[in-house]
Amino acid sequence: MLGARASLPIARLKNHFLQLLKENDVIVVSGETGCGKTTQVPQFILDDMIESELGGNCNIVCTQPRRIAAISVAERVSDERCESSPGSKDSLVGYQVRLDSARNERTKLLFCTTGILLRKLSGNKDLSDVTHVVVDEVHERTILSDFLLIVLKSLVEKRSNQPGRKLKVILMSATVDSSLFARYFGDCPVISVEGRTHPVSTHFLEDVYEKMEYCLALDSPASGAYFAQHGEKWKHASSSVNNRRGMKNLVMSSWGDESMLSENYVNPHYSSDCYQSYSERTNLNLKRLNEDVIDFDLLEDLICYIDENCPSGAVLVFLPGVAEIEMLIDRLSASVRFKGASSDWILPLHSMLSPTDQRKVFQSPPENIRKVILATDIAETSITIDDVVYVVDTGKHKENRYNPQKKMSSIVEDWISRANAKQRRGRAGRVRPGLCFCLYTHHRFEKLMRPFQVPEMLRMPLTELCLQIKSLHLGDIKSFLLKAVEPPKEEAISSAIDLLFKVGAFEGHEELSPLGYHLAKLPVDVLIGKMMLYGAIFGCLSPVLSVAAFLSYKSPFISPKDEKQNVEKAKAALLNENLDGSTSIIDNKQSDHLLMVIAYNKWSRILQEDF
Structure with a gap:
């Protein structure tokens, strides 16, 4: 395994990378496919901190744009380090994605989705316990990664003036347009790595x-x-x-x-x-x-x-x-x-x-x-x-x-x-x-x-982003978003703010209302979040939570390629049941949302009967 790691193109630049990291707060690593940047760069940092007897203070967070990437990379890195699975007692590697986590108090290298790190900001605005943030696949320009870049740029400047509390940021990009990110962070150094692919x-x-x-x-x-x-x-x-x-x-x-x-x-x-x-x-x-x-x-x-x-x-x-x-x-x-x-x-x-x-x-x-x-x-x-x-x-x-x-x-x-x-x-x-x-x-x-x-950020709704800006006390929404790598149109910003006023999340001069305060803490769309809060108020929280979970994640129904007719029959049979499991006399429920609740309740009852 060590031989395989040493043969990766990125391995030849390890010392150069670590030296630049000591001299700079932000580095862009631009690497072609197969160079090994995703798995090796976080390990370079971790190993160097341990060798410098700073392992106890080390806390590296590496963001990935997708759940499957965060989990698979964590498993690969843990395997390369000859450790047990991520999150186990003898492993320094862990992962955290929506609805799934494998980490503990010993975790020093955490792979997570971008949204998880942004959630962490709500409870720790300075990321005071984090020493390094590695943002992988930054060239994909997701709305959350561009938002994170604005926050990180501010945090780097803020913590650079605090001795011993500097935040190091590593942006990892494909070879496309890496100079854009370097310019955004004040012409920070760029390390270019060749790929290891065959022609x-x-x-x-x-x-x-x-x-x-x-x-x-x-x-x-x-x-x-x-x-x-x-x-x-x-x-x-x-x-x-x-x-x-x-x-x-x-x-x-x-x-x-x-x-x-x-x-x-x-x-x-x-x-x-x-x-x-x-x-x-x-x-x-x-x-x-x-x-x-x-x-x-x-x-x-x-x-x-x-x-x-x-x-x-x-x-x-x-x-x-x-x-x-x-x-x-x-x-x-x-x-x-x-x-x-x-x-x-x-x-x-x-x-x-x-x-x-x-x-x-x-x-x-x-x-x-x-x-x-x-x-x-x-x-x-x-x-x-x-x-x-x-x-x-x-x-x-x-x-x-x-x-x-x-x-x-x-x-x-x-x-x-x-x-x-x-x-x-x-x-x-x-x-x-x-x-x-x-x-x-x-x-x-x-x-x-x-x-x-x-x-x-230029083609998606900015509603949740605006809500988070106010929740994190990042100042005026428009001023904040205009600091982005490529700022959105003012029309899109105004549209998002207008919707938040209509939902009741904002009041006065773009201030969070009590409803907005609670919506900002829920990792769901604002309309789904409002439904959940109203479900609690009106005493029907359990079924509403089931509906919200399915709407914000994925459908509970699996449709194998040869079983589509049987799936429809099963759905029709479920619709003949009431929410409490009894048979319905009136066969008029055609709601997909009620179907989800009935299916969840039946699944839950079966589990309880088995135990």
């Missing part, structure tokens, strides 16, 4: 078409002609496992007139000058293509092509959301190539899975069976699946957008940025030279994709 060959959509000799059918949902004919109905057509390639619209085929599918459509991003070296078939595909639609026929064919023609190695497929993952699982499981035992190694990876199911992606499959991981952007950074050799990137993700005029949030599917694309590509090539198949053109990558993803 990754990239094949864009035109190359995939050429290599597979693929023909985009006019009736494919990814065809612009199909979209012109059917409009939004393509979504329903593409969701069916039975919508197989090569099938023509039955009515049109019976008339022998495929031209009714409108061959007049031309992809607005198609330029024949870019594809002169490609075949006529590939040019025709690109000309017909509706780039906003994922071609699941091509995706299925490509995965089967990799399994049939490429050497062993796991395949990681990036998809925008859970619905697309389930759709592709259904299609692959129904294919001849992945029948039988092979279908057990088509693994989903997204935030809605339990930690146990998420860990399956790290396991090795039996010999002669290929592991195929279908993931959202959760697999883009932080976690590393060592046996991935092939990456298939659809180029899409889903992100939260907020309209301050309508005061409404929506989840939209959009193209990723070039920085995201490079991160996804870097997931391949960890064990040997890898291949990345991009289901978008080289022209889109170079000319149409944004350089970086839009920061969450």
Whole structure:
């Protein structure tokens, strides 16, 4: 294990890093995929503090943007240190995420989500017991990490004037735009670390078409002609496992007139000058293509092509959301190539899975069976699946957008940025030279994709952020948020403040009301928090708490891919029960919220009966 750690690129810069840390309060570590920064930098600090006989005073907090990353990194670091699992009596490593914690009084290195550290600030505004804060994946620009940077910048300045109580901050970023954070912290030093990945060959959509000799059918949902004919109905057509390639619209085929599918459509991003070296078939595909639609026929064919023609190695497929993952699982499981035992190694990876199911992606499959991981952007950074050799990137993700005029949030599917694309590509090539198949053109990558993803602070509601600013006594909301790396629009700030007044959380001159004081202490959306407080006032706290937990975390219902009808039957049976478990005479309850409460109460009664 020590040999493996010493071989990481970051190991060569250990002494340089520690020296810079002694001389500076803030350092940016910019490292490529595979350099080892996530697991090694916190250990460098811990080991140095112990060797300097300061281990008793050491308290390192390392933030991760996602729960799965915080847990998996903590487990990896604990394993590298030959300690028991995180949080055990003989381990210095622990983790804390929402609804799960493994730490004790001996914990000196804590991995947690960004929200957990911000919660810690409410009880300890100076983080007086913390010696080092490591903010990992800072380039993701989540709303909480940008908020944390404002707070840390202020704390560093405040504690720098207090002898022996300096706060050291280490920002860890991918190689993209690390200078932005260095400038924000007064041109602090940047350590650049090379990655340890094997070369990754990239094949864009035109190359995939050429290599597979693929023909985009006019009736494919990814065809612009199909979209012109059917409009939004393509979504329903593409969701069916039975919508197989090569099938023509039955009515049109019976008339022998495929031209009714409108061959007049031309992809607005198609330029024949870019594809002169490609075949006529590939040019025709690109000309017909509706780039906003994922071609699941091509995706299925490509995965089967990799399994049939490429050497062993796991395949990681990036998809925008859970619905697309389930759709592709259904299609692959129904294919001849992945029948039988092979279908057990088509693994989903997204935030809605339990930690146990998420860990399956790290396991090795039996010999002669290929592991195929279908993931959202959760697999883009932080976690590393060592046996991935092939990456298939659809180029899409889903992100939260907020309209301050309508005061409404929506989840939209959009193209990723070039920085995201490079991160996804870097997931391949960890064990040997890898291949990345991009289901978008080289022209889109170079000319149409944004350089970086839009920061969450510029596209998400700021309600909870405004509440926390007042709770932590950080001053005027607008003045505080304008100190951000990239400040949000004043319109968005005003919209959030207006909602907090309407909810009753603010009164007077943006002062916390008694209701706002309690809402700020609840780690939930302000509307859910208000529901919980009113539930306590009106004497129905228990069912309201159940509803709040499910709404703010995830649904308690699991829908296996082959059990959807049985799931609906089970839900219908539950709806015939009252909250106390007795059978309902009136079959008129159609509330998802009541269903959650009934299911929780029944589960609780079964547990009590067993014990």
